[in-house]
Amino acid sequence: MKNAKPQDLAVLLQNKLKLTKSKFPVPELMVLEKLLDCLFYVSMCKEESDLVKVTVTLIDPANPDPHPPKKPVAERWSCVSFEQPIPMTTKALAKLSKAADPCSTTLAVYYQGEELYIWGMIDQAMHYQNFLNYESETDSEQPGLFQVSVNDIGTLNVLFNYELLATLKQDTLVQRYLDVLTIGPISKILKSNADFLKSAFREYLEQTYPEEAFRDWQDFLDNLWIQTFSRLLLKIQSYQHGGAILIHQDGADLDIKYKIHYKRLTLAMIAHAKASVDLYILEKRISADLKSRKQTLSKDLYLSGSATLHLKKGTADEISGAISFIASQTCVDGVVLFDENMVSNGFGAVLRSKRMPKKIYRSGTATATAKSLSPADPKHYGTRHRSMIAYCWNHAKSLGLVISQDGEIRVFSKIDDKLIMWENIKIQQYVKDKKHQNKLPY
Template sequence: MENSRPMDLAVLVENKLKLTRGRLPVPEIKVLEDLFDCLFYSSMCKEESDLIKVTITFIDPQNPDPKPPKHIVPERWSCIPFETHIPMNTKALAKLSKAADPSSSSLAVYYGEKGELYIWGMIDQAMHYQNFLNYESDTDSEQPGLFQVSVSDIGTLYVLFDYELLATLKQNVLVKRYLDVLTIGPISKILKRNAEFLKVAMREYLHKTHPSEQYGDWEEYLDGLWIQTFSRLLLKIQNYQHGGAILIADDSADLDVKYRIHYERLTLAMIAHAKSAIDNFVSEGTIDGQFEIGRRSISRRLYQLETQSFNAKKGTGDEIKGAISFIASQSCVDGVVLFNRNMVTNGFGAVLRAKKMPRKIFFSSTATATPKSLKPYDPRHYGTRHRSMIAYCWNHPGSLGLVISQDGDIRAFSKIEDKLIMWENIKTQQYMTNKAQRQKSL
């Protein structure tokens, strides 16, 4: 939705609160409008020459934890109140943002009897939430308050309800839906075909090492591992705020690769991680089975195998993380990071030499790129980086290109049948709409 304003975001939030928060009080629309106005204008301020980046949690100081869980984990959030309430305005947000890094904390905000907004404290342990969103952790943690709002760039606000991204306001554009192209649709099919090497290795490993395990029971896990790893790479490149591009292609035609390398560690780490995950699952299942049949003692060897596989799973997970960081940093050099189908990096700083451009490209408003969702665009309206990727993907069917802008926007390009299709507003984080989904992901 173009030509949107903070008040449009306020209306969305009010409707969401009325539908989901039950008996909890819903603030008047004027309170929400003032909240989003203040955050929007604060995003244009600077503090010590830095743009404001901050997250606020809308939470009642009189009842901050209305439904605590029966079992409270050590890393659960807590509210640390200020001695006195601080009126919420752009100046206060700018000052406090230096002490409230969004990766680790948020500011607790609420309103008084007359609708005046104030900051009453800080909330800790936000890193666990961020780690889950970014696929750095397998476990989620409940979120405090009615909702959260993050200021990430000039005129850019993200609104989250627990693990659901409700909407994003980017200057004057309101984005209410991100396309899940990595798990459904043509791009997902390309990526899953590229994961065939991983599936072949695991099929052989199961047959040789764990013949009682069915490969079909593990195929969804392997697809998830591949997609999550790719998502983490995109997120890491986004975080550099430099801009970059990724190309997955079969050959090196129409490519001038400045820095050629052959880096397959990410590929090998995914194989090793999948093996250790299977080993750990089987060993844990064997131990549980021994208890279920009434065994009073378990062999030391079985516990050793369980411990070894657990440590191997953690170690290979860290190896994947390191390999992702290594590759993502290469995107900061002008040019394209080049991958083959097996996620092996073949170089970076690549220049795309294809010249022939399609007369028009098609923007898809859905992940599946159905005919009704396609809208034609003139490719000449885009910048050099986008045009070169469009030309390459047009001339090399089967290739997949992704362009990451400095502001974090991601656009994907691929030729599907006789059309060059572009997707934008791509979902990369682990947003989920309900607790059942989160449990399924574990």
């Protein structure tokens, strides 16, 4: 939706709340409009020279935890109340944002009549963020009715647990992000690039666990590859510098300022996949050992399990380190180059292709069906985008990604005789399923 306002997001939010099974009353539209208006204005403020970033949760102070689990996990959220509630104003939010980093904290807000107030702070938000960003394999329960995050100037994200309802970007309301990394031609290209990982894993499986069927592990390997790539894009976004990635098969039309050959990311993924199957097999053996020994475990299996678990964690940390190493290279002007095996071959590269298509096609779906394509003028875009468009147009097997300073990601690839562009790309682990819907505390 173009020319959208916070009021349009408020209508969408209220409609969602009405459909959600909740014992708590749905806020009046005026309350939601005031909430989103305040957050929209605070997104344009600065506090101590920094743009404001903050997340708020609508949660009732009279009953913040209506259905606590019998055995809560150690890292479960908790609310800390202020001695006196604070009227929710742009100034108050901006001031409190310095003490409420969205990576660790959310602000608890509620309403009385049509007036909003901030009544406390909620901790342990890092576990939620880690799951969204593929840094954790386990999700965490979320409090309240919904969360609203301020991530950039004029940008609001509304989330229900792990479901992204919509994003307001200045005057554009985005209700659907394209899952091009798991569906459609871009996903097909990326998964075919995982053949190096699959080949190494298949060989290890045949030599070490011949009883295991490789086909049972293919989805795991595809997800590992795609999630690692998603994490790389998220890390690049976090620098707010902008950057570009080119996955190519030849070195033509490239001027590489800093040539390197860095394959640790791929090797770390292979090591992590091996450690994962090791741990899986060992857990099956431990389960069988416990049954045969009547709930006792042999010392050798215990020590082997501890060592394997430690190894898997180490390989996960290695992947994180390699991602950070590569992502930081995008802060140098130019393109980061990958071959099809996710091996980095240089950064600060200049794309020399000049011949441009007369028009490109913007895809409204991940699958880029004919009906979803709309023509666009490549001259409408900036230098970084145009150089990527020209290169992908002249090198059909290339895949280009441009990350703007505001975090917008656009993907380019030549499909048949068309240069297609995808935007509003889904890279976080937003989930919409019954498993998470049933976890809603209200």
